[in-house]
Amino acid sequence: MSTTARRVSLLVGLPSLFFLAFFLAPMTVVALASLTDASGNLTFVNYARILLDQYHWDVLWVTFRIGAITTIACVLIGYPLAWYLVRIVDWRPWRRVCVILLIVPLFTSNIVRSFGWMVLLGRNGLVNDSLQTLGLIERPIRFIGIELGIVIGLVYILLPFIVLAVGNSVADVDPSLEQASADLGARPATTFWTVTFPLCLPGLMAGAVMVFMLAVSAYVTPALLSGGRITVFSMLIFQQYSSVFDFNYGGALSITMLVLTLVLVATAGRVGATKGA
Amino acid sequence: MKHSSYLAAFVLCSTALTQPAYAQSQSITVGWYGGNWGDAFRACVAEPFTKATGISVSAEIGTSTVTLSKLQQQKGSPTIDVAWMDGGISELALAADVVDNLDAGAISNLSNALPESVYKSGSTTYAVSTGYYSLGLTYNTKEVKEAPTSWNDLWKKEFEDTVTIPSPSNSAGVPFIMFLSQIWSVPEGDLSETFKKIKDLKAALFFDSSGAATNAFQSGEAVIGAHFNVGAWDMADKGLPIGFVVPKEGAWATDARLHLVKGTSKKEAAQKFINQALTPESSACLAEKLYLGPSVKGVQVKADVARKLPWGEKGSVKDLKLFDWVNINEQRSKIVDTWNREIARK
Numbered sequence: 001m002s003t004t005a006r007r008v009s010l011l012v013g014l015p016s017l018f019f020l021a022f023f024l025a026p027m028t029v030v031a032l033a034s035l036t037d038a039s040g041n042l043t044f045v046n047y048a049r050i051l052l053d054q055y056h057w058d059v060l061w062v063t064f065r066i067g068a069i070t071t072i073a074c075v076l077i078g079y080p081l082a083w084y085l086v087r088i089v090d091w092r093p094w095r096r097v098c099v100i101l102l103i104v105p106l107f108t109s110n111i112v113r114s115f116g117w118m119v120l121l122g123r124n125g126l127v128n129d130s131l132q133t134l135g136l137i138e139r140p141i142r143f144i145g146i147e148l149g150i151v152i153g154l155v156y157i158l159l160p161f162i163v164l165a166v167g168n169s170v171a172d173v174d175p176s177l178e179q180a181s182a183d184l185g186a187r188p189a190t191t192f193w194t195v196t197f198p199l200c201l202p203g204l205m206a207g208a209v210m211v212f213m214l215a216v217s218a219y220v221t222p223a224l225l226s227g228g229r230i231t232v233f234s235m236l237i238f239q240q241y242s243s244v245f246d247f248n249y250g251g252a253l254s255i256t257m258l259v260l261t262l263v264l265v266a267t268a269g270r271v272g273a274t275k276g277a
Numbered sequence: 278m279k280h281s282s283y284l285a286a287f288v289l290c291s292t293a294l295t296q297p298a299y300a301q302s303q304s305i306t307v308g309w310y311g312g313n314w315g316d317a318f319r320a321c322v323a324e325p326f327t328k329a330t331g332i333s334v335s336a337e338i339g340t341s342t343v344t345l346s347k348l349q350q351q352k353g354s355p356t357i358d359v360a361w362m363d364g365g366i367s368e369l370a371l372a373a374d375v376v377d378n379l380d381a382g383a384i385s386n387l388s389n390a391l392p393e394s395v396y397k398s399g400s401t402t403y404a405v406s407t408g409y410y411s412l413g414l415t416y417n418t419k420e421v422k423e424a425p426t427s428w429n430d431l432w433k434k435e436f437e438d439t440v441t442i443p444s445p446s447n448s449a450g451v452p453f454i455m456f457l458s459q460i461w462s463v464p465e466g467d468l469s470e471t472f473k474k475i476k477d478l479k480a481a482l483f484f485d486s487s488g489a490a491t492n493a494f495q496s497g498e499a500v501i502g503a504h505f506n507v508g509a510w511d512m513a514d515k516g517l518p519i520g521f522v523v524p525k526e527g528a529w530a531t532d533a534r535l536h537l538v539k540g541t542s543k544k545e546a547a548q549k550f551i552n553q554a555l556t557p558e559s560s561a562c563l564a565e566k567l568y569l570g571p572s573v574k575g576v577q578v579k580a581d582v583a584r585k586l587p588w589g590e591k592g593s594v595k596d597l598k599l600f601d602w603v604n605i606n607e608q609r610s611k612i613v614d615t616w617n618r619e620i621a622r623k
Binding site: 055058111115118119122123124125142144145223224226227228229230231235236238239242243244245246 | 498
């Protein structure tokens, strides 16, 4: 009994220690910095500077808009893709190849992949070249430095997360439920919308939340693909830490972002839960 | 009982293993940058140092800012003995009280350095330069037939949407804005005129990292703009059609500096390392590998290297616009903020 207890405490204790040391402790440092001024006195000036300034709200709006569009695009592309992989592909080796193709990019750094998109989307890049050869456009379209460019980069990087989350929940749907629905006279579309899709919702929501969080907190992809013309919130944070060295204001920016993102996700979760029920 | 005998055995074993090793070879830890910079520092300074003294060098790789924050966290018992940090960060390191005085008695080659390369604050020598690099006009020689001569050429109609300059997230961003203000005679107290002109610039992108600038020139996204001589010539050496000129208004420049970390337990070895970096051989080697303008007096380099140095073909350190970093650091927060509101926003 005592050995079991010891094992359990070890199993729980080690991850908790890890969490404390590498997550909670740095977070506390940031939070404390955000509540103090340069000489260490307690103050709310840093937060006032952010929240009372329309500029920061504008940047937040841009950040969350890019995050939302990325999430919607990921859902629209990811859901059918997951469906294809789980329900349509019969031949196992092909399914494996597809999954590997989906996951392999995750092994490459974001920086490299964003550089790749800079080349593809550039003035002389593959995308503009092809569009011009096809005669669809006369002058190169500018992708770098507009929100569309950032969204393309983010969707590419975040798509695997939603496909894997949705894929699991599609695979978990019991086919007999769909058969029962068909037996009772429902058309395939009705079965899908009333039986299958609601059953996949938890997976879809989990994937969407993950994508949204990663999209609003992304730094490298927006920094490179914005061409320095669009500012998202993570770039403001990075600037304070890397270039201005104001860790107090930077800390306050980080906490603001964290709290607002959590609030948004919690709200979305609640909305999702009511829909699913 | 059992435990203590284990412990004793362990202590014995570990002393047996580490003791002779410790006696044989000493080592120091040097903080330097990644990529071709780190490679050059190793080849030009660390290797000759180890050869001469038998002291091995382990590298702690990071950008200047990262090194500074490490030093701040390790204050009192540092694990880094010598650190390279760029101009600007060097002054912040002094203010943070993490760097020690460079003693001319212990570092005899300090007298080899150019007078402007030895950085003093009161009676403390807090840093010494190991080479200069500049932010000059870089252009694609295929698309720009006639070499540009002025920074104002970036505003020419023919270069619309193909220009790149650094953003304030880059270490050169803030000083570059002050440099432009100076050549346009905009008063330092009110930079609104400078920002107005930058707003008119039809830029392809504002780069955060010099890697992003290199990428933009490589892919043809940028045809002309500001880039470091180190990065520009690196591209040219790889066969890309890239040219680099110091315009008639001059080029803003800064340097990579060496610092002795305060509180290091290996002060003597660290001083010897800095001494090695200030030899004409090491300085010439850095000039050849990175095109850093030598900070050591009388260093001779090959003609092909000389034209790639930060001051251009015929210049010298006198032609570089080296700004007072303390002044730049004071304006930093305001300039970044104005840039965010005026430029980095559609």
